Amino acid sequence: MKISPVLILGLSFGSGVLGSTDFADAPRPEIAELAWAATDAILARHFDPPTRQEMLLAGITAILDGQKPNERMGERLAWRVSNLTNPGQLAALLAEVGPRSKFTDPEAREEAFLTGLLGSVKGSPFLLSAKERKVTESMEANLYVGIQVALSFEDTARKPSFNQILEGGPADLAGLKAGDLIEEIDGVSALGMPLVKVVDRLRGPEGTDVSVKFSRPSTGEVQTKALRRSRLPQATIEGRTRLADKRWLYRLDEKSPIGYIKINEISGSTPRELRVVAEQLESDGVKALVLDLGEVRSAGFHPTVLLADALLDGGVIGRVASSEGVRVIQAEPDALFRGWPMVVMTGQVSVAEVAWLALALSDNQRATILGGELVRNDPLIKEIVALNISDWSVQMLGGRLERGDGRSLVPIATGRDRLASLSASDRKAVLEAMEQIDSLWRAKENSDISAAYQKALKNLANSLNLTAAPTDMSFEPKLARAREILEKALESPAK
Amino acid sequence: MWMIRIVAITGLVVGLVPGGLRGEDLLSKAGERRFRQPSKLVLSADGARLLVANRRSGSLSVVDRATGRVVSEQDIGREIVDLALLPDGRLLAVDRAGDTLIVLKLEDSGVAIERRIAVEAAPVAVLVTPDGSTAVVSSTLSHQITIVALDGQSDKPLSRAIPLPFGPMLLAWAVRGSVVAAADARGGQIAVVDLARDVPSSVRSIPAHNIRGLALSPDGRSLVVAHQTLSKLAKATFEDVHWGSLIGNHLRILAIDSVLKSDGDLLRGSRLIDLGRTGQAAGDPGAIAFDGSGKPIIALSGVHEIALVSDSRSYLARRVPVGLGPSSLDVSHDGALVYVADTFDDTISVVDVATASRLRTIALGARPEAGPVERGERLFFDARLSHDGWMSCQSCHTDGRDNGQVADTLTDGGFGAPKRVSSLLGVGSTGPWGWLGTSLKLDDQVRKSIESTMSGQAPSDTEVDDLTAYLRSLPPPRSRSILAADAVGRGQALFQTRKCADCHAPPDFTSEGRFDVGLVDAVGNRQFNPPSLRGVADRPPYLHDGRAARLSDVFLEHRHPRAAVWSTAEVADLVAFLKSL
Structure with a gap:
């Protein structure tokens, strides 16, 4: 599968995706306070949260190295956890349990606790420091600040390297090439540096410089360049x-x-990009539109709301159902392409937000949908929820997307069903890849994670591609049909 | 009628005339050090002179176009905000603080006052029929437009008021001489009024606020509107501001047929031009003029430029830097030059259309050094305080009040629950600030607004001091109509007995705490700092998220506070009292 530049940046920034943070760098609240606030947020906003007891117990189980707590400390542990009413009591319990843990390093112990806690929640939420939250939000908005590269780790040289250099970015303009090895960052040796740290050192405020010493294996040359961190919005249409x-x-x-x-x-820039094209097309006398959503790789929820609003002149876009209740999201008056007949082409959409958008256009009689099965998995949105202490947040599966009238997006097919539809050998490949990823997360061998993770992801991608079963028209016939529909609509315009 | 002559220390003669006297002796002020704030500019009928209304000094400057020199500056009133040419070459000026229209004759040495016409409270704009027989005047405060007969010499001529359901500001012809379009001073409503009738033919809305440009195209086929938009769905984050998703700066071209068809869709056949571009926005678009081929030229007052829109593609518009706060434009008869009133520089910029460049600047006169209030005022209207110039304080806090919209900002501690923009009149004394009362100092709220809501650079201490000085200088709102005294009295009594004053305590009808009044916002906040109720009648919609469209809805529909039960009679009296605040 084609991996978008934005996704690549996401993969390479390591810590957020893996669900752990480099605690040494970011000062964070005390562990019990943090855990309590995280469970508060999850209970409030997760689409189907476990109980607080279940989450805390899972965390403590992880500290005790997977052994059933009842065997180690008797039933009293479960009882004690269920009677905790505030972070202070949790802290006391953690202090008691600590010495019995295989993790002698308190930081590793705390990390295990949080990983276990978060791992017990559907969708594997993770914590974000304020800095990481900002990075996530800027990526979703197509405004990532950095030297605009994707990184990987060269196992043999034990150094980070550039996997991809985004065209037009600071690294590209400085002459760096894919495959170059990073020797030093701001004078600090990168030999054996965990990728999480590499990313952190390369990152900084917009307009500031970072000095990178790199070597080129093919020629042996070594150079140092100053790179100015900047934004490099990528076209999303x-x-x-x-x-x-x-x-x-x-x-x-x-x-x-x-x-x-x-x-x-669908990122923060998409409505703006569409607006510019709309002006151009209007000027050129264009009167109808084919909107091709067949290959949307990723879509943030907030950008999708803004895009839907830009395309709809009032009306209900859709709903988000969560444990708090149902939120109805209403489009505001005025829209792009006013009065133009529109056809939306979809493919085998697997991004829930895209299905939500397509159905919003169709349910409001704004567009005709041409396409196949819309959604495979439970259409849940990822939300970043601020914790009620400090400036940390937790990213989790928040609400479930629904159509404006409350209907579910499509009959929901779970991952399990999807797996069942694969051939036996493909199923095996997928399960193996998933197990590998799983074990990497649990083992947490930081320096090797990103490269191995990339490899496992590639295997997974390959296996999915092998089984892509066409369930609807291929592109050309679909486009011809769209043209037919629109030409007819233009001949006899509605009054 | 009487006249007082005061001989000032410098030996100059000042004519002070309450009431109105013809042919009085006006004094030339061109040499005096003062702040003028030119806010309206028209070319004389023969094109030889620029006539400039100075809002703050209440004077009229006459500039010779050929030489670029100020011929005269004369005090004609208290606050001159608009000008209109009469077909015989005379001039009509609007004095907002003086509640008058002033008829002026042009002479070689300047102007002479012919007569003053008393009009309703706070007139803001005027339109004159092509035959010069009638003037149409809008008054935001009084929620009406007035049709005034101009023939004759009386200072109280025949006039007819047409009430509107909103406070109008700008006026433009929809059909020259017979049908007027009046735009909302703050929101997006547009009334279409046939001068032969007593009620508007239609009142409809466009998705807009701060309509600061309104003009009929030269070919009469479009009504061109300059305005902003504020999205409830977007958040006041750097990202949404950057991509123009939160605030939009627009030129909307309405098809005149749709404007005139009372029961139709006002937006049918319209075009929307985005004046703001990524990296270069166009905060506070305003006055509109047209070049020789009928293409619009717009003053972008927040970013101190004008835009020459040659095409409907905004990214092809040419932008020309001019002075601070351009608020009025006029084009030479040959279409070659644009004259721009730079309100906060007290200058006129002269722009060459063909080369899209500023040729020169004409200074209207010497100024004293700006103090904190003057500097603060300039900052308030300066969109460069925000990221890429998308908005200024004015964009949401229109003329120191509010724009009638809701916005999702961090002022309430988080995103997800858009709240009503607050009015800033009298804000100096209504702390703490923010819907949750989290800003204990006005300085803090100002910083938060600039850095967080506007995604701007952190302001310097001096800038914050200047802005707070300006905010503190804003007068409390001017209350509107005369209301039935007994209703107001009963309402006042109710206000006390029903304990409204516990949270909305006089004299500012606010207090310091946070109270649970049975309202919950979209993210679960239940306790809010009560907003001041001074001037409350002029700023619908109400309650934290604007759920109550009218004052009466607050009590009858939303049973504020805490599911209170109100009778319709009680509410009528209470609303009468609230309108008097």
């Missing part, structure tokens, strides 16, 4: 074909009154 001057043509062909916009990702 594309047109039908490229013109001679490299610009996109956002129409079916150069004379067509039908516009074509393909969305690759």
Whole structure:
């Protein structure tokens, strides 16, 4: 599968995705306070949270190295956990349990506790420091600040290397190439440095410089360059074909009154990108639109709300059902492409937000959907919820997306069903890859994680590709059908 | 009628005229050090002169176009906010603080006052029919437009008031000479009024606030509107501000047929041009003029530029830097030059259309050194305080009040529960600030607004001091109509007996605590710091998220506070009292 630049950056920044944070770098609240606040947030906002007792018990179990607590400390432990009413009492219990743990290092112990606690919650939530939250939000908004590279770790050289250099970014402009090894960052040797630390050192405020000494294996040259951290928004949409001057043509062909916009990702910049194209198309006399959502790789929930709002002139976009209740999300008046007949093309959509958007357009009679099965997994959104202490947050599966009238997006097929539809050998490959990833998370061998994780992910991707069963039309016939529908609508416009 | 002549120390003669006297002796003030704030500019009928209304000094400056020199500056009133040319070359000026229209004759040495016409409270804009027989005047405070007969010499001519369900500000022709479009001073309502009738033909809304530009295109086929938008769904984060998702700066081109068709969709056939671009926004778009080929030119008053929109693609608009706070434009008759009133610089910028460049600046006169209040005022209207210039304080706190919208900011401690923008009139004395009362000092709230809500750079201590000085200088709101005294009295009694004063305590009708009044916001906050009720009648909608469209709804529909039971009679009296605040 094609991995978007934004996703690559996400993979390479390591700590957030893996669900652990480098506690040494970020000053964080006391462990019991943090755990209590995290469980508060999960209980309040998770779509299907366990009880606090279950979460805390899972954390303590992890400290006690997987042995059933009842065997170690008797039933009293479960009883004691269920009687905790405040962080102070939790802290006391942790202090008692600590010495019996195999983790002699208190930090490792705390990490195990949090990992166990969070691991007991569906969707494996993770904690974010204020800095990490900012990075996550800026990535979702297509405004990531950095030297714009993807990293991996060279096992043999034991040094971090550049996996990918984003075109036009600071690293690219300085002449760095994929495969270059990082020798030093701001004068500090990168030999054996965990990727989490590498990322942290490379990152910094916009406009500041970082000095990188790198070597090129192919030529042996060694150089040091100062790189200015900056933003490099990536285009999240594309047109039908490229013109001679490299610009996109956002129409079916150069004379067509039908516009074509393909969305690759729904990020913070997408409504703005659409707005610019809308102005251009309007000026050119275009009067109808094909919106291709067939290959959207990722979609943030908030950007999807803004995009839906930009496309709908009032009306209900949809709902989000969570443990707190149901939130109805209403579009505001005014929309792009007002009065233009619209067809939305979908493919085998697996991103829930995209299905939600497509159905919002269809349920409001704004567009006709051409496409196959919309959603495979439970359409849950990821939310970042601020903890009620300090400036930390927890990212978790929040609400479930529903259509405006409360109907579920589509009949929900769980991951298990999906797995069942694979061939036996593919199923085996997928399960093996998933086990490998799982064991890596539990083992937490930081220096090797990212490379091995990448490999496992690649295997998983390959196995899924092998079994992609076409359930609907391929692209060209679908586009022809869309054109047919729109040409007909343009001939007899609704009054 | 009488006249007082006061001989000042410098030996200059000042004519002080309450009431109105023709042909009085006006004094040329061109040499005096003062703040003028030019806010309206028109070319004289023969194109030889620029006529400039100075809001703050209440004077009129006359500039010779050819030489670029100030011919005269004369005090004609208290607060001159608008000008309109009469077909015979005379001039009509609007004095907002003086509640008058002033008819002026142009002479070689300047202007002479012919007569003053008393109009309703706080007139803000005027439109004159092509035949010069009638003037249409809008008054935001009085929620009406007034049609005034201009023939004759009386200072109380025939006039007819047309009440509107909102406070109007800008006026433009929808059909020259017979149908007027009046726009909301703060929200997005537009009333279409046929001058031959007594009630508006239609009152509809466009998704907008701060409509600060309104003009009929030269070909009469479009009504062009400059305005901002504020999205409830977006958040006041750097990301949403950056991509223009929170605040939008727009030029909306309405099809005149849709404007005139009373029961139709006002937006049918319209086009929306985005004036703001990523990295270069267009905070507070305002006055509109047209170039030789009918294309719009807009003053971007928050970013101190004008935009020459040659095409409907905003990214092709040319931008020309001018002075601070451009608020009025006029174009030379040959379409070659644009004259811009730089309100906070007391200058006129002259821009060449063909090359999209500023040729020169004409200073209207010497100024004293700006103090904190003057500097604070400039900052208040400066969109450069925000990231990329998307918005200024004015964009939400319109003219020191509020824009009628809700916004999702961090002022209430988190995102997810958009809240009503607060009015800032009299804010100096209504601490603590913020819906949850978390800012204990006005300075803190100012910093928070700039750094968090506007995603701007941290302001310096001096800038914060200047802004708070300006905010503290804002007068408390001017209360509106005369209301039935007995209803107000009963309402006042109710206010006490029903214990409203416990939270909304006089004299500012607010207090310091946070109270649970049975309202919960979208993220679970139940305790709010009560907003001041001074001037409350002029700022619907009400309650923290704007759920109550009218004052009466607060009590009858939402049973504020704590599921209180109110009779319709009680509510009528209470609302009468609240309107008097």
